[in-house]
Amino acid sequence: TRPPSVSLLGKEYPTDKTTNITSAIADKVGRNLYMNPSHPLGILHALVSSHFRDFNSMVGLPPVVTPAQNFDDLSFPPDHPGRAVTDSYYLNDSAMLRTHTSAHEVETFARGERRWLLSADVYRRDEIDASHYPVFHQMEGARVFASGAEGRAELEADNARLAGELARARIAIEDVPHVSPTNPAQAAHDPVLAELVAQNLKLSLNSLMLSLFGDHAGGEAGEPLRVRWIEAFFPFTTPSYEVEVFFRGKWLEILGCGVVQQQTLDRANVPNSISWAFGLGLERIAMILFSIPDIRLFWSQDPRFLSQFTAGQISTFKPYSKYPACYKDVSFWLSEAGLHDNDFCDLVRDTAGDLVQDVVLIDDFTHPKTKRSSKCYRINYCSMDRSLSNEEANEVHAQVIASLKDKFGVEIR
Numbered sequence: 296t297r298p299p300s301v302s303l304l305g306k307e308y309p310t311d312k313t314t315n316i317t318s319a320i321a322d323k324v325g326r327n328l329y330m331n332p333s334h335p336l337g338i339l340h341a342l343v344s345s346h347f348r349d350f351n352s353m354v355g356l357p358p359v360v361t362p363a364q365n366f367d368d369l370s371f372p373p374d375h376p377g378r379a380v381t382d383s384y385y386l387n388d389s390a391m392l393r394t395h396t397s398a399h400e401v402e403t404f405a406r407g408e409r410r411w412l413l414s415a416d417v418y419r420r421d422e423i424d425a426s427h428y429p430v431f432h433q434m435e436g437a438r439v440f441a442s443g444a445e446g447r448a449e450l451e452a453d454n455a456r457l458a459g460e461l462a463r464a465r466i467a468i469e470d471v472p473h474v475s476p477t478n479p480a481q482a483a484h485d486p487v488l489a490e491l492v493a494q495n496l497k498l499s500l501n502s503l504m505l506s507l508f509g510d511h512a513g514g515e516a517g518e519p520l521r522v523r524w525i526e527a528f529f530p531f532t533t534p535s536y537e538v539e540v541f542f543r544g545k546w547l548e549i550l551g552c553g554v555v556q557q558q559t560l561d562r563a564n565v566p567n568s569i570s571w572a573f574g575l576g577l578e579r580i581a582m583i584l585f586s587i588p589d590i591r592l593f594w595s596q597d598p599r600f601l602s603q604f605t606a607g608q609i610s611t612f613k614p615y616s617k618y619p620a621c622y623k624d625v626s627f628w629l630s631e632a633g634l635h636d637n638d639f640c641d642l643v644r645d646t647a648g649d650l651v652q653d654v655v656l657i658d659d660f661t662h663p664k665t666k667r668s669s670k671c672y673r674i675n676y677c678s679m680d681r682s683l684s685n686e687e688a689n690e691v692h693a694q695v696i697a698s699l700k701d702k703f704g705v706e707i708r
């Protein structure tokens with residue numbers, strides 16, 4: 296038995312037999328993680344936007360689209376597996392959560408945008424592991440050129456400029472032919488123009504890869520960034536490609552792209568034009584750049600995660616326990632013999648074992664008259680594999696205090 300309707304973002308959707316959105320998924324809608332400038336996804340979003348600074352960057356489009364927007368407008372065949380209720384989330388048979396930002400291509404082209412970026416949360420039913428999550432974020436980018444002599448001149452000039460920039464950069468590119476029998480140009484296109492557009496796409500994205508990974512390739516100093524182009528297939532582009540980057544010893548898939556099917560531009564009523572488009576997944580790239588080991592961390596509200604990132608900066612994430620931190624302070628007067636930080640730490644480790652995650656000296660004070668010294672340490676009790684109750688942390692902390700008095704003769708303040 297299903298409820299008669301489901302509500303999302305303040306709208307009611309009557310349910311039917313395709314309805315399969317769950318409350319865990321509905322709860323994620325509207326978080327807009329990529330809009331937070333000091334969240335890793337927001338930092339990456341800003342980097343890509345500033346690379347394409349003369350593109351109109353759109354954010355905040357609600358995730359509910361029609362299957363027509365998500366599939367039919369992009370020439371997906373009627374039997375494409377992505378349409379299945381096992382692969383996508385449906386509110387009902389005429390409303391679904393977009394599975395990719397390409398779902399907004401037609402409406403964006405139709406508005407007359409000719410250089411645009413669009414960032415959004417996308418939803419797919421998928422396997423569960425460290426790099427898959429049913430909600431993730433994509434950035435779509437597209438550039439439209441006039442299809443006549445004017446477009447050709449613009450492409451030739453822009454390609455020459457980009458090629459010049461890349462020739463001076465430390466980048467090693469493994470390319471594939473712009474078009475091939477298995478990755479053909481479109482019948483509707485002038486073959487010379489189609490090649491120029493494909494070349495512009497490749498140059499633009501090689502340049503983006505350099506912006507994102509150039510300083511963080513992690514290889515030997517002086518080694519070039521390695522970028523690899525592969526033939527791909529998407530129903531809404533041809534020729535199509537995937538881009539991979541060699542990072543810390545592995546080839547990583549970064550994005551999909553291609554020359555936009557003319558049918559898409561026709562549906563958007565954009566005449567005499569030719570376009571390229573790409574779609575990249577923000578989580579994948581952010582996991583690499585910030586060394587974030589698990590995709591679930593992006594949704595964390597824990598200050599131990601969020602406080603590690605600063606707007607405009609790529610930093611290396613330092614993992615912490617998945618379980619809640621429990622901070623306890625101990626403040627005491629030292630005996631004549633004093634107490635070294637390392638002695639304190641060994642005592643804590645001896646008593647609390649692996650329940651202690653870190654110890655910080657937060658106060659170190661010597662009384663000006665009596666010359667007595669006091670110290671205050673903050674201990675973070677946190678298990679690696681379970682949630683520690685406050686009672687249990689109190690018990691361990693009491694043992695630490697007892698042995699501190701016993702072994703070092705301190706006086707608790």
Ligand code: PHE
Binds near residue numbers: 435573
């Ligand atoms: N939408 C595609 C995906 O999610 C990526 C893509 C975008 C491919 C634009 C080509 C052009 O896999």
